[in-house]
Amino acid sequence: MTDDERHASEQPQSEPLRGMRIVEMSSYVASPLSGMTLAQLGADVIRIEPLGGAADRTRWPRSQSGTSLLWSGVNKGKRAMAVDLSSERGRELVENLIVGGGPRGGIVISNSERYPDLTYDALRVRRPDLVHVQLTGRRDGGTAVDFTVQAKTGFPQLNGPEGWTQPVNNVLPAWDVAAGLYLTIGLLAAERHRLLTGEGQQVRIALEDVAMATAGNLGYLAEAQVTTPRERGGNYVYGTFGRDFETADGERLMIVALTVRHWRDLLGATDMTDAVSALATALGVDFDDEDERYRHRAMLGGLLAGWFERHTLAESEAVLRHARVLWSTYQSFTDLAADGALLLRDNPLLSELDQPGVGRHLAPGSPVVMDGHQSLPKVSPRVGQHTEEILRAELGLSATELGELIDLGIIGTDGLVDSGALRATRPHA
Known part of the structure; x- marks a missing residue:
């Protein structure tokens, strides 16, 4: 089955936002991720870019052809329109696109306030909702x-191995990801309010606020205020028993025992019940108590480490599969990609996508499953790929008008649109 056939066969349940049109003026991670999240749920997301493409189209990582894998990853399923926003005529086109569209339009995602005529205050004059x-x-x-x-939140002071003194940033842009999802929630809440009342809303989300809210919600800020400040713990799980272990063949696993059942099963699986019982007696503690397991994590971890050092990864996995313990082997992204056939077979989230400039690769659809259905991944658009289509269908521009805009350098296409044919349709002077 081709990609087009698969997409055509998608159930409407997987696209609950069909009929919603969103104009996205954004770049990099958070706001494009928000737009893609909505597009994967069926919204028509129109990405506005400058002529030649936005700066984030070249962000690392890149394919051998130079195509940004990051850009391709967070812009799947959108339509792309290239326009010169430095020109008044270009901004007018975008403004008309935003305020038009009837009940399905009038929705914007942006991470820039560069142009005063495209701000909330300016646009709501023409579109109060x-x-x-x-x-x-x-x-x-x-x-x-x-x-x-990240640098301001305190988290880099907790990342890294025990005893390390320098800050360690997380390679995962967690605040970008969280902010993108908050943008999505804010948009859907405002659109719900509009459906109920007919009133529009401005939604503002600060990346820094997302990080600070998370630090507060998870107790990190309160902990710093009312208890002893937390120190680095390496791969130990704070407040319970969990850490990584190296096996006899040099592989590693992560083990977490959250409950008494997990803990007892871990000891039974590794033949450590008697040894840990003797340690508990010597220390006068009860290791069924999660707090005690955490306080004595180094000694307990040392005992268990000896078992894993005597067993290979395969032997460890065989034992752990039969225990009620939370565990996983460590894998690199290369390992994960090498298991592509297994992933495709076992996880309907992933499909093979043939992205121009990248080639065939594993790509996710939406992780949201709606009534048993979820959307499949779709390619990310080329620069200006849908400019003509959007201006014709959404604003009713004629071929003559499109040709003039191309001549004036107001709009751009991906090079596949026959702009010469558009110009040829214009009346001669």
Whole structure:
């Protein structure tokens, strides 16, 4: 079955947002991720870019052809329109696109306030029920990115091995990801309010606020205020028993025992019940108590490490499969990609996608399963791929008008549109 056939066979349950049109003016991770999340649920997301493409189209990692794998990853399933936003005519086209569309339109995602005529205050004059979702770096509108936000949160002081003194940033841009999902939630909440009341709303989310809210919600801020400040713990799981172990053949597993059942099963599987019982008696503690397991994690970890050092990964896995213990082997992204056939067979989230500039590779659809159905991944658009299509269908521009806009350098296409034919349709002077 071809990609087109598979997409055509998707159930409407997997696209509950069909009929919603969103204009996205964004770049990098958080706001594009929000747009893609909505597109994967059926929304028509129109990505506005400058002529030649936005700066994030070349972000690492890149394929051998130079195509950004990051850009391709967070822009799947959108339509792309290339326009010169520095020109008044270009901004007018985007404004008309935003305020038009009837009940399905009037929704914007943006991470820039560069153009005054495309702000919430300017646009709502023409579209009072506008839903305008704005991402900023800081609450005051100042700039910030994930890694500068990380530096302020305190988390880099907890990452890394025990005894390490320098900050360690997380390679995962967690605040970008969380902010993208908050943008999605904010947009859907505002659109729900509009459906109920007919009123538009401005939604503003600061990347820094997302990080601070998370630090507060998970207890990190309160802990720093009312208890002893936390120190680095390496791969130990804070407040319970969990850590990584190296096997006899040099592989590694992560083991977590959250409950008494997990803990007892782990000891039974590794023949450590008697040894740990003797340690508990010597220390005068009860290791069925999660707090005690954490306080004595180094000694307990040392005992268990000896067992794993005597067994290979295969032997360890065979034992753990029969125990009620939370565990997983460590895998690199290369390992994960090498298991492509297994992933395709076992996980309907993933499909093979043939992305121009990248080639065939594993790509996820939406992780949201709606009544047993979920959307399949779709390719990311080329620069200006849908410019003509959007302006014809959404704004009713004629071939003559499109040709003029191309001549003036107001709009761009991906090079596949026959702009010469468009120009040829214009009346001669």
